[in-house]
Amino acid sequence: MDRRLVTILAMDVVGYSRLMHCDEEATLDDLLACRKIIELHIEEYGGRVFGSSGDSVIAEFSSPVQAARCAIVIQKELLDRATAQSQENQMLFRCGLNLGDVILKDGNLFGEGVNVAARLEAVAEPGGLCISQSAYEQIRGKVEEEFVGLGPQALKNIERPVTAYAWPGNGAATQTKISKQIDPVIAVLPFETFGNDDQAFLADGLSEEIITTISKVPGLIVVSRHSTAGYKGQSVDVRQVKEEQGASHILEGSIRKAGSRIRISSQLVDAGTGHHIWTERYDRELEDIFDLQDDISLNIAKALHGEILEGEMAVERASGTQDLHAWEMHVRATEKMRSVTKETNTAARMMVEKALKFDPKYAAAMSTLALTHGMDARHGFSASRSHSVELMRDWAERALGVDDGNAEAYGVLGFADNLEGDVKSAISRFKQALELNPSxxxxxxxxxxxLIFDGRPTEAVGTSERAMRLCPKHPAWYYGVYGFALRSVGRFDEAILAFRNYGAQVEGFGLVDLTIVYMQLDDEQAARKQAAQLLRHRPDFTVQDWAKTQLYSAEDGVRDDIKALLRAGLPE
Known part of the structure; x- marks a missing residue:
């Protein structure tokens, strides 16, 4: 097989389906004009187009520098062209660029080197360029434009995270889009010491224990201790660590010992700005050094989980236990529940049951166990919906028996009210929960x-947006709720984007709503395409079974959606 090392440039139109829906002929004319510009510059910079289906273009270059210069020139020219158009008609592109090994066959290129470029394109801003580290190392200092480090990116169907860099261009502000979720990268620097070798030993042990503990937090990428050990004893600029380690956050600290007492200070720093996000000081008796390391590392891990990932929700879920194993099992369980499948829900239940074996009085874990039964009832994962709701209420009440200020338990009871058709009671319960924990x-x-099911979608839009701000690393299904709210108020283009974000993170999800949205837009062809994809993922899907899972307070609330799904060809 003929293999070669090349630079791949992948480009795609932002919001192409929306543009086609608004005006097919004008969009096609626009696309052809943009392609002429793209192909002209690719040839000018020594590249070759080897794929251009639909609204995408993919090309190869022998030089990463020429590929990057070409992409930037193209984006600047396309943006200048777009600014002469009305905002709703602007045609912008995203670009991804990767230097990698590929297979050549019949003039076409295949392999992960091509796939990474395509996945990086999806990470780029509209009008911008996102490149892999392999390409960045070759172009650094050789192009005028500055690139921003994004850290390691978990790309769909790519086994290992790819460290990426972005040139945002100037087009990001012209498009409405939902923020991408980028896994934070944290570097734990060796703790400073002031004293003898005993303190140095404790500092090394504590740094290692913190790295081990926070590495167990899903959604955090932790730089290895080997990579950060070289900073020991040095005065380090956080920007240097950001550049060298790709870190978005840095944890640093110090240890002072006085007699039998020890003081440990720690700070979490935003590597981009140098601002302190969180600081804490721990004063303890130095009795058992290993117990001390466990205690401090657990408290720091809890704090980082809240500050960087899930906000006050994570803080509440971590409260009520000092058992490292219970906390770890609970964190893993909540991460599993991000994917709404029978298998992940069952796995989450097993994990949270283990957490309760380690700490039988862990109220937050009881609430999560209750929620797993609620997911069974909501999605038909159990044989008896009523029994699942009964178990759901039982575990939520047990949680409140341990901690009557547990907001999540009240939230679970509201979810149970929803499942039993009492939407107004559910809203009351949720508001009660938010009085206890507004975040x-x-x-x-x-x-x-x-609120959507109660006929108040305008309120639901703002409430959804608040939820996503509260939890920047939110589960994919938040996009589903947000999209539902948007389509309910007629903001169809934004709804399509939200549902596609949902499906991009959890394959096969968002398709029911996309089918409905396209029918609402009178685009039956697109709706039937989504319906066909839905049946490939869920061959036993029926409209009536789906309708039973909808929780409208008014009986006719789901009527139009049922009609839309049936018109799109889905089985009754």
């Missing part, structure tokens, strides 16, 4: 869903 993202997003 609880999951309660907030469930309130948004209830």
């Amino acid at each position: 609880h993202a999951e309660v907030t997003i469930r309130l948004a869903l209830s």
Whole structure:
């Protein structure tokens, strides 16, 4: 097989389906004009187009520098062209660029080197360029434009995270889009010491224990201890660590010992700005060094989980236990529940049951166990919906028996009310929960869903947006609720984007709503395409079974959606 090392440039139109829906002929003319510009510059910079189906273009270059210069020139010219158009008609592109090994066959290129470029294109801003580290190392200092480090990116169907860099261009502000979720990268620097070798030993042990503990937090990428050990004893600029390690956040600290007492200070720093996000000081008796390391590392891990990932929701879920194993099992369980499938829900239940074996009085874990039964009832994962709701209520009440201020437990009871058709009671419960913890993202997003079912979608849009701000690393299904709210108020283009974000993170999800949206837009062809994809993922899908899962307070609330799905060809 003929293999070669090349630079791949992948380009795609932003919001192409929306543009085609608005005006097919004008969009096609626009696309052809943009392609002429793209192909002209690709040839000018020594590249070759080897793929251009639909609204995408993919090309190869022998030089990463020429490829990057070409992409930037193209984006600047296309943006100048777009600014002469009305905002709703602007045609912008995203670009991805990767230097990698590919297979050549019949003039076409195949392999992961091509796939990475295509996945990076999806990470880029409209009008911008996103490149892999392999390409960045070759162009650094050789192009005028500055690139921003994004850290390691978990790309769909790519086994290992790819460290990426972005040139945002100037087109990002002209498009409405939902922020991408980028896994934070944290570097734990060796803790400073002031004293003898005993303190140095404790500092090394504590740094290692913190790295081990926070590495167990899903959604955090932790730089290895080997990579950060070289900073020991040095005065380090956080920007240097950001550049060298690709870190978005840095944890640093110090240890001072006085007699039998020890003081540990720690700070979480935003590597981009140098601003302190969180600081904490721990004063302890130095009795058992290993117990001390466990205690401090657990408290720091809890804090980082809240500050960087899930906000106050994570803080509440971590409260009520000092058992490292219970906390770890609970964190893993909540991460599993991000994917709404029978298998992941069952796995989450097993994990949270283990957490309760380690700490039988862990109220937050009881609430999560209750929620797993609620998911069984909501999505038909169990044989008896009523029994699942009964178990759901039982575990939520047990949680409140341990901690009557547990907002999540009240939220779960609101979810149970929803499942039993009492939307107004559910809304009341959610609001009660938010009085206890106004920053609880999951309660907030469930309130948004209830507001839609209660015929208050305008409120639901703002409530959904608040939930996503509260939990920047929110589960994919938040996009589903947000899209539902948007389509309910007629903001169809934004709804399509939200549902596609949902499906991009959890394959096969968002298709029911996309089918409905396209029918609402009178685009039956696109609706039938979504319906066909839905049946490939869920061959046993029927409209009537789906309708039973909808929780409208008014009986006719789901009527139009049922009609739309049937018109799109889905089985009754």
